Amino acid sequence: MKARVIVNPQANKGNCARRWPQIKAELEKNMGSLSQADVFMTSAPNHASELAREAASNGCERIISVGGDGTLNEVLNGLIVDNRPIAPGLVLAQVPGGTSNELSRSFGHLPLADACRAAVSRNVRPMDVFRVEARTHSGLPATRYGFVLAIAGAAATISWRAQRAPLLKRLGPLSYVIMTVITTFTYVPRTYRIAFDDEAATKLKLWSVLACSFDGAGEGLALAPGADSADGHLDVITVGDVGRWEALTQIALKLADGSYLSNPKTTRRKASRLAIDSDDFVLADVDGENLGKLPMRIEMLPFRVSVAVL
Numbered sequence: 356m357k358a359r360v361i362v363n364p365q366a367n368k369g370n371c372a373r374r375w376p377q378i379k380a381e382l383e384k385n386m387g388s389l390s391q392a393d394v395f396m397t398s399a400p401n402h403a404s405e406l407a408r409e410a411a412s413n414g415c416e417r418i419i420s421v422g423g424d425g426t427l428n429e430v431l432n433g434l435i436v437d438n439r440p441i442a443p444g445l446v447l448a449q450v451p452g453g454t455s456n457e458l459s460r461s462f463g464h465l466p467l468a469d470a471c472r473a474a475v476s477r478n479v480r481p482m483d484v485f486r487v488e489a490r491t492h493s494g495l496p497a498t499r500y501g502f503v504l505a506i507a508g509a510a511a512t513i514s515w516r517a518q519r520a521p522l523l524k525r526l527g528p529l530s531y532v533i534m535t536v537i538t539t540f541t542y543v544p545r546t547y548r549i550a551f552d553d554e555a556a557t558k559l560k561l562w563s564v565l566a567c568s569f570d571g572a573g574e575g576l577a578l579a580p581g582a583d584s585a586d587g588h589l590d591v592i593t594v595g596d597v598g599r600w601e602a603l604t605q606i607a608l609k610l611a612d613g614s615y616l617s618n619p620k621t622t623r624r625k626a627s628r629l630a631i632d633s634d635d636f637v638l639a640d641v642d643g644e645n646l647g648k649l650p651m652r653i654e655m656l657p658f659r660v661s662v663a664v665l
Contacts, residue, residue, distance in 0.1 A: 356417055356475070358386070359410040360394045361403050361430060363422030363452070371422055371452035378421060378450060381471040397426070404433030411442040417663065418445065419474045423453015424503050424572075428642040431484065431660070435500050438486060438656055447482075448474040448663040455573050455643055457503050458482075461584065462664050473665045481585045481659035483568050489639040491647040501641040502584070502660075504572050505653050507631055508563035509542045509594075509602070511640035518645070531573065539603040544596045545635040547649075551591065551626040560596040562606070566629055566653050567592065572643070577613035579623070587655055588625040595620035627655040 360382065364372035371378075383389055395406045407418055407430040418434075420427040427449050434441055450470045451459040462480070464470040487505045491497045506514070517534040542562070549564065550556040566589040567579035579590040594606055597620055609615035616623060631639075632650040639651045 357415050358393070358417040358419060358475070359406070359415045360389065360419045360421060361397065361406050361410075361426070362394060363397045363403060363420075363426040363429075365397075366422035366426055366453040368454075374452060375421070378452065378467065378471075381467050382419070382450070382474065385471050385475045397422075397429075401429055401432075403429035407431075407433030408441070411445055415442075416445060417448065417475075419448045419450060421450045421452045423451070424449075424455045424457050424642050425644050426453060427458060428499075428501060428503075428644065431502060432500050434660075435484070435656075440658060440660065443658070444661075446479055446661045446663050450474055455503075457569050457571055457573075458662065460571060460575070461569050462662070464665065469665060473663050476663050476665055478664050479661040480664045482662045483585055483587060483659055484656045485566075485568065485589065485653055486656055487639070487641045487646060487651060487653050489647045489649065489651040497647045499641045499644075499646050500656075501568075503569050503642045504565060504567045504578065505589075505642075505646075505651065506563065506565045506640045507637050507649060507651055508545065508547075508561060509538055510563040510565055511638040511645065512542060513538045514640050514643060515638050515645045535607045536603065539607050540599050542599075542602070545633050545637055547637075548630075548632045549593070550630040551624065552628050556630065556632075559593065562594040562597050562602055564631055565592040565594075566590075566626075576610045578610065580613040580616075585659060588627050589629065589653065589655065590623060591626050591629055592616070592621065592623045594618075595622075629653040 420430045449458045464473045517531045544562045548556045569584045570582040582590040606615045637649040
């Protein structure tokens with residue numbers, strides 16, 4: 356099996372680099388000695404995409420992503436061109452080294468030993484991939500492929516703010532908690548035009564929109580409990596016109612166990628395509644990374660990628 360290991364040393368605020376000797380030793384228990392030709396460190400945003408594309412062109416059969424969901428997202432984006440995989444038989448694996456490791460969590464591979472055994476396992480499971488189109492902050496078209504979730508509104512604002520506060524970034528997951536509190540007391544719901552599949556657009560006043568493929572995201576958030584990452588659909592959740600106190604106590608503080616879905620202003624349904632627009636400025640996010648702003652169009656692609664599992 357020809358494999359390549361792509362490591363993001365900056366994942367989890369640099370903690371991945373500090374843990375790399377331990378991770379490497381655990382991988383070598385399952386793979387044998389890793390040489391410099393087997394391991395590549397990312398050095399800039401989207402570098403993992405370049406490394407993954409190069410690996411695929413060189414006949415690599417498996418890519419092991421060491422980092423978080425953002426790193427794996429970059430790897431995925433390097434393997435898809437014009438909505439098609441460039442190496443359909445290639446297998447992906449995640450060794451959790453980031454703040455959010457949803458693939459590892461969902462498949463039961465969060466312990467390092469389990470993740471490293473899964474990384475070389477012959478067992479695979481299919482995983483949906485979706486395409487997201489939006490606009491950059493300067494208004495240019497932006498396209499990104501994702502596998503966890505695409506979000507707009509308050510949820511995307513929390514993510515964007517947490518990643519751009521230099522002092523807070525040092526706090527790791529706590530930065531998201533702090534920004535969640537700040538955002539819920541300052542964010543005002545916007546009016547959206549939202550269309551599911553082939554249905555006509557509906558005008559709604561919303562706090563946030565979450566299109567989830569997996570049941571969780573972030574640091575243990577249960578955004579869409581029971582979501583199936585290989586059913587060809589997104590679980591689309593809309594959080595309606597909630598007040599600031601309600602947003603904090605009935606939504607934000609209940610994201611961890613999914614009980615926010617019981618709020619009467621929250622809806623959930625399946626869709627394979629979604630179009631979201633607004634006359635207001637609304638941030639858009641894919642797999643935990645800011646893509647830009649609305650309008651945003653999300654569509655499930657007609658193929659799945661293989662993920663190594665125990």
